Amino acid sequence: MSESQTTVATICQTLSENIAAGLYAAERRLPSERALSEQFSTTRITLRESLGQLEAQGLIYREVRRGWFISPPRLLYNPLQRSHFQAMAKDQGRLARTELIDACQMLASDGICQKLNLPAQSAVYRIRRLRYIDGRAVLYVEHYLNPQFFPAIIDADLTQSLTDLYFSRYGIKYGKVRFDMVPTRLPEEASSALKVAAGSPALFITRINRDLKDRIIDCDLEYWRYDALHIDVEVG
Known part of the structure; x- marks a missing residue:
């Protein structure tokens, strides 16, 4: 597994665990992409790949010009x-x-x-x-x-x-x-x-x-x- 893939896997696992623990429950939204990039010491490209994987799993969703949100129950x-x-x-x-x-x-x-x-x-x-x-x-x-x-x-x-x-x-x-x-x-x-x-x-x-x-x-x-x-x- 490449370094980039390892970072993506780490970000996905960490954010999934944070969501499950209710860390973002109050506002139902993730921190900004800039804040997340700094938190994981990674590039926007790698971060967005991670967020895209979580979106594909239905855990989060994105609204144009508003950011990333926690998906409610289907x-x-x-x-x-x-x-x-x-x-x-x-x-x-x-x-x-x-x-x-x-x-x-x-x-x-x-x-x-x-x-x-x-x-x-x-x-x-x-x-x-x-x-x-x-x-x-x-x-x-x-x-x-x-x-x-x-x-x-x-x-x-x-x-x-x-x-x-x-x-x-x-x-x-x-x-x-x-x-x-x-x-x-x-x-x-x-x-x-x-x-x-x-x-x-x-x-x-x-x-x-x-x-x-x-x-x-x-x-x-x-x-x-x-x-x-x-x-x-x-x-x-």
Whole structure:
């Protein structure tokens, strides 16, 4: 093992032990890169390699222009359960919050039209939201809705659960759902909203929802921070 690799291993082990011991628990963040470089008598390049390894393990995460933070516990997520975001977080003792980025009516791309089973160049509602767990932004999501089922919905309070809003305002409940989950890199819109570097790893979930009459009503494009989610599925 080279001297550089030995230093990286030492830094990773030391910081992992410090995190486990709760040394940084008060502010949930690591000292600055300069301070860490001085502490370990190493270069920024070697330090960042060490931090990158800890980030890959999900122990820490970086926010652009803010520094390195201790990763909170991952949110358990079972796609077979129809619990909405706020309820899922509450059931796990976590605090959820939703921030509306924007909402508009627009001509959908060919891909979105296909997902919604609409003719090409159809108008849809697009709702973009940022979702937080315990004060940390973990999910950037774009919702595409068929306006036929949700007239004027973009005038409603869209920080609330869409599941609840669909039923209370339009009498619509979810039925079948189709999921597609793949690892990916964050596009610029998502990385900017989540305050992470463009191209950071993420879990991309596409969800196509039907109502109880088996009509496709909306689709969601979800970009999750890769270290925020734990997929947990039990099939009977």
